[in-house]
Amino acid sequence: MNKLYSLEQNQGRRTTVLVGRIAIGQDFALIAGPCSVESEKQTILTAHLVKEAGANLLRGGAFKPRTSPYAFQGLGLKGLKILAKAREETGLPVVTEAIDPRDVGWVSEYADVLQVGARNMQNFSLLKETGKAGKPVLLKRGMTSTLDEWLNCAEYILAEGNPNVILCERGIRTFETHTRNTLDLSMVPAVKEISHLPVVVDPSHGTGRLSLIEPMSLAAVAGGADGLMIEVHYNPPEALSDKDQTLWPEQFGRLARKVLALRQFLGSLENIHAPA
Numbered sequence: 001m002n003k004l005y006s007l008e009q010n011q012g013r014r015t016t017v018l019v020g021r022i023a024i025g026q027d028f029a030l031i032a033g034p035c036s037v038e039s040e041k042q043t044i045l046t047a048h049l050v051k052e053a054g055a056n057l058l059r060g061g062a063f064k065p066r067t068s069p070y071a072f073q074g075l076g077l078k079g080l081k082i083l084a085k086a087r088e089e090t091g092l093p094v095v096t097e098a099i100d101p102r103d104v105g106w107v108s109e110y111a112d113v114l115q116v117g118a119r120n121m122q123n124f125s126l127l128k129e130t131g132k133a134g135k136p137v138l139l140k141r142g143m144t145s146t147l148d149e150w151l152n153c154a155e156y157i158l159a160e161g162n163p164n165v166i167l168c169e170r171g172i173r174t175f176e177t178h179t180r181n182t183l184d185l186s187m188v189p190a191v192k193e194i195s196h197l198p199v200v201v202d203p204s205h206g207t208g209r210l211s212l213i214e215p216m217s218l219a220a221v222a223g224g225a226d227g228l229m230i231e232v233h234y235n236p237p238e239a240l241s242d243k244d245q246t247l248w249p250e251q252f253g254r255l256a257r258k259v260l261a262l263r264q265f266l267g268s269l270e271n272i273h274a275p276a
């Protein structure tokens with residue numbers, strides 16, 4: 001049986017996911033913002049700064065899937081309300097994570113895109129709920145998942161009647177310890193061979209290292225990614241989560257300008273043909 005995610009099943013047509021005025025898959029999605037929503041000041045200030053630097057979507061977790069139960073768990077509903085205020089002020093649509101199927105209904109009242117995190121990729125009841133929610137879903141690759149498993153999780157959402165799925169490569173766990181995860185950029189063109197769904201890359205969680213985020217962002221763009229998700233904070237040393245992989249707004253601005261320039265250059269290569 002041909003799956004709904006398959007490019008062939010879709011007669012070779014690529015899906016674009018409309019979020020506000022951005023057609024992800026056609027327009028480049030530059031999703032930026034803090035790891036966690038910490039306060040109104042932190043989120044709104046960061047939202048303005050990432051917008052000025054070139055972001056077209058805002059990220060920020062109100063529900064945080066933390067490794068330790070004693071780590072900051074997020075502000076919950078209060079965080080969602082802060083995100084809605086940031087959207088009102090900046091016009092940036094909001095990408096935020098739901099970690100419990102019971103929360104999906106009301107998280108989707110605040111979110112423009114529901115994020116399913118790496119740790120929840122195969123939470124099938126969560127996938128089914130996000131499939132029913134009527135909002136686009138950003139599905140992160142599980143840290144020990146194969147491409148086939150990841151695409152089958154997208155299928156759970158599509159099978160509920162929600163065609164608006166964006167895949168997000170965020171690195172997998174390997175024997176390498178230098179980086180937080182091994183960012184598997186080969187998945188970008190691999191997904192595009194098999195599926196019509198757009199795919200974005202998260203080099204922040206994918207590397208866990210500040211100095212690697214810009215080069216891996218450029219590599220992702222060169223590989224055909226439809227967007228990037230990057231952690232930015234107005235003052236990273238103060239961040240309550242993932243501060244070591246969080247960019248200063250100026251660093252993100254430089255990255256954004258390079259990404260834009262690289263996309264223009266790559267566009268100019270479209271006209272290059274093999275010699276006859």
Ligand code: PEP
Nearest residue numbers: 061117118119140170205
């Ligand atoms: C996140 O993007 O906030 C996050 C927790 O990432 P991941 O699920 O990829 O670890």
Ligand code: MN
Nearest residue numbers: 035231241242
């Ligand atoms: Mn994070």
